[in-house]
Amino acid sequence: MEFSWLETRWARPFYLAFVFCLALGLLQAIKLYLRRQRLLRDLRPFPTPPTHWFFGHQKFIQDDNMEKLEEIIEKYPRAFPLWIGPFQAFFYICDPDYAKTVLNRTDPKSQYVQKFLSPLIGKGLVALDGPKWFQHRRLLTPAFHFNILKAYIEVMTHSVKTMLDKWEKVCSTRDTTVEVYKHINLMSLDIIMKCTFSKETNCQTNSTHDPYEKAIFEVSRIVFQRLYSFLHHSDIIFKLSPQGHRFQKLNQVLYQYTDTIIQDRKKSLQTGVKQDNTQKRKYQDFLDIVLSAKDENGSSFSDTDVHSEVSTFLLAGHDSVAASISWVLYCLAQNPEHQERCREEVRGILGDGSSITWDQLGEMSYTTMCINETFRLIPAVPSISRDLSKPLTFPDGCTLPAGITVVLSIWGLHHNPAVWKNPKVFDPLRFSKENSDQRHPYAYLPFSAGSRNCIGQHFAIIECKVAVALTLLRFELASDHSRPPQLVRRVVLKSNNGVHIGRGKGNR
Structure with missing residues (x-):
C-alpha cells in the first residue's frame, strides 16, 4: 500500500x-x-489630494516638492490626510485654530517619529510623555535661565568670529560664492560642544570634519527616509537593509563620542579633580547642570537619563540652529534693502563688534524682525506630530478619533494664504508690534507652542542674533541666482545642494 x-x-x-x-x-x-x-x-469628512491605492502620497512626500505642498495647502487650507502606503495615514493641519486645539492638549508625540529617533537620542525631553516628562522639564529649565544664557554670548562670539576669519581668507583668494552651510554647521557644532561639555574640538579649523558632525548629518537623512518608507517601518526589514546597517554604525559613533565625555566628567567630579579648563571658564555648561540637577525629593538623573538629555540637546541645539542661521543669511542676501537696514542698526549698537552684551542683543529690533520673518518663510523644523490619546473635536465641529497621528505642518501654517497675505514675500514688518498684536497667536509657531514648546528657543535666537550681527559687520551678502537652494525635508529643513551666498561689492 x-x-x-x-x-x-x-x-x-x-x-x-x-x-x-x-x-x-x-x-x-x-x-x-x-x-x-x-x-x-x-478621515472621510476631510478631502484628500489624489492618491495611489497602494503607495498613497509617498512619492509626493519623498520628492521634497515644497511648491506642490503649497498648492495642496491653498486647496485644503485647514487640514488634509496624507497616506503613507495603504495602511497608514497622517492627518496634516495648517490652520491656527486647528493648531491651537492640538497643542493645548497633552497628547504624546507621535510614536512613528519617536520610534525612529529614540535609538539616536534615547528617552530625553523630546521623546518623553506624562509625569516623567514634567520631571525632566522641571529639572532642565534652570539650564536655560537667562543668567546661564548670558554667559554663553562670549562663547558664541568667539566661535562666530573664527568662522568669519575663515570666510575672509576664502574671499581673499577666490572670486566666487561661498557655500556657507558647511561652515555654519561646524560653527554651531563648535558652540554646542563648548556650551554642553566645555570641550574645545577645533572642528572649525581642522582640515577634516569632526566625526560627530559627519555622522549626525547622515543619520538625520536616514531617519527621514525611513519615516516616509512604509516598508522600513518594520524594525526587522529596516535592520536588514543597507540603510539599517549604516544607521547602526553611525549611531555607535555618536553614542561613543558623547559617552566618553560624560564619563570623563563624572570621574572628575567623583575624584574631586577639576578639569584643566574648569577654572578658566566663566559659565556652567549643560553637562554641569544635568549632573547636578535634583528634584524636591533629592532624586537626580540616572546615567541613561543624562546620556539621553545630552544627546537631545546636542542634536537639537546644533542641527536646527545651524540651519536657521543659514536661512537668515540667505534671506538677507536675497533682500539687500533689508540687509542694509539691519547692518545700519547693528553698527549703531555694536560699533566694531569687538564685544556683545545681552542688552545690546535686545536692542536689535529690526534685525529680530528679519530673523522672525525668515523663521516664518523657512522654518528649520517643518513639522511636529502627536498621537491622539482621546477623540478630538475642532472648532468647526469636525472630529477625529483616538489613535490618529496628527502632523502640524509648520511650513504649511507659515505659507497658508488664508493666514498670511502674500506668504512667499519676505516682509519683516509682519513682525512689527502693531502687526504682531493683530495676528492669531497660533499663526506663527517656529518653536511650537503650549506646554511642550521648545525649551531651547532662547538659546537658538541668541546664537542666531550673534551670528547675523557679526556677519553683517564684516560682509555684504549677495544672492547667487545660479545655485538656488534645493529644499529637502529631513528632521531639519535643509538644502540638498547647500546654501550659496556671494560677496557684495561693499564687503568690509
Missing part, C-alpha cells in the same frame, strides 16, 4: 507549520484591511 507524502512522519510537521504561517498571514491581512477601512471611515 502506498502512503501519501502527508502521512510520512517527516512531512507532517512542515505541513502543520505551513498551515500555521498561512493562518497568521491571513489574520494579519485581515487586521490590515480592517485598519484601512477604519482610517477611510474616520
